Amino acid sequence: MHKITEQLKLTRIIPVVVLHDAVNARPLAKALCDGGLPCAEITFRTEAAAECIQIMSQQFPKMLIGAGTVLTTAQADRAIKAGASFIVSPGFNPTIVKHCIKKKYPIIPGINNPTGIETALSMGLTLVKFFPAEVSGGLEMIKALSAPYPQIQFMPTGGINLENLHTYLACDKVTACGGSWMVKEELIKCGNFEEIQRLTQEAVRTIRT
Numbered sequence: 001m002h003k004i005t006e007q008l009k010l011t012r013i014i015p016v017v018v019l020h021d022a023v024n025a026r027p028l029a030k031a032l033c034d035g036g037l038p039c040a041e042i043t044f045r046t047e048a049a050a051e052c053i054q055i056m057s058q059q060f061p062k063m064l065i066g067a068g069t070v071l072t073t074a075q076a077d078r079a080i081k082a083g084a085s086f087i088v089s090p091g092f093n094p095t096i097v098k099h100c101i102k103k104k105y106p107i108i109p110g111i112n113n114p115t116g117i118e119t120a121l122s123m124g125l126t127l128v129k130f131f132p133a134e135v136s137g138g139l140e141m142i143k144a145l146s147a148p149y150p151q152i153q154f155m156p157t158g159g160i161n162l163e164n165l166h167t168y169l170a171c172d173k174v175t176a177c178g179g180s181w182m183v184k185e186e187l188i189k190c191g192n193f194e195e196i197q198r199l200t201q202e203a204v205r206t207i208r209t
Contacts, residue, residue, distance in 0.1 A: 004086045004106040005127050007039075007064050008155065008176040012169055012207050015200070016041045016068060016157060016180045017188075024188050025052040029060045031193040032183075035200025039064040041088055041178060044075050050082040057083025066108075068178075073099040080105050088155075088178075090131055092116045097123055108155055112136040117149050127153045127175060134159025139168055146173045166206055179203075 008014065015032060017040050019025060025048075032040060038060070042053050044067060057065050067079030068088040073096055076087050086106040089096055093109070100107035101123060110131040111117055120128050130142060133156035137144070142154050156168055157178030168177050182199035 001086075001106040001125075001127065004064075005153070005175060008127075011037070011039045011064060012176050013037060013165070013203055014039055014041050014066065014155070014157075014176055014178045015183045016043060016178045017183045018043050018045050018180075018185050019048050019052045019188065020046050020185075022048045022051040022055060024191070025055040026059055027191070027193045028183070028188060028196065029056040029063060031197040032200055033060060033063065035182075035197040036204040037182075037200045038062055039066075040183075041066040041068040042084070043068040044071070044079065045069050050078045053079060053082040053084050070096065072096070076100055076103075076105060076107075088129055090129070092119055094119070094123075097125070110157075112141070114145065114148070117145060117152055121149070121152070126151050127155065129178070130154040130156040132158030133168075134164075138164075139171060142168075142171060142173055162203060162206060165203065166209075169207055 042049050065084055066086045066088050067084040070076050070087050070089050087100055088108045090110045092111050097109050108129050110129040153175045154173055155176050160177045160179040161181045168174050182203055187196050
């Protein structure tokens with residue numbers, strides 16, 4: 001998990017992707033890499049997720065690829081077998097977390113309250129997904145939660161965009177932010193990978209200024 005955390009600290013932004021068709025996996029990966037963001041969280045919201053992870057991990061081996069919206073242990077196994085480097089879940093499911101820890105899969109479970117943080121700490125986890133970020137109190141909530149739990153780092157996701165990205169990343173308790181604004185489903189479906197690359201480049205410029 002330490003290695004993944006360090007990679008996320010360098011990347012700072014994790015594009016959260018929904019892919020309905022594996023044919024789009026390669027051009028999307030290329031657009032992200034060419035845009036300066038060689039990483040993606042492929043969500044298990046579609047049947048194509050595992051195949052997309054496999055294509056991207058094989059054809060772009062330097063990419064950091066995670067599996068998101070993992071709701072079952074079977075999905076976690078499929079994701080890692082396909083080539084995912086880490087697992088992300090929207091909530092804290094002890095069964096999934098224990099399964100991943102036992103199998104040595106890096107996992108970032110979702111929380112938005114103190115109970116979730118204490119459960120994560122009890123299992124040896126110090127990086128959690130803060131979800132849904134904006135409607136759960138945003139950066140102010142992260143700062144409030146950090147006071148009694150200074151050892152916890154957050155990956156806020158949900159409502160993150162170009163306008164608030166820099167503010168979140170300025171917080172030393174935020175390892176990286178998950179976002180989907182540069183990889184919107186409609187852009188992928190219509191094959192507008194040039195626009196995805198442009199939006200990715202724009203996001204990268206934002207975090208470097």
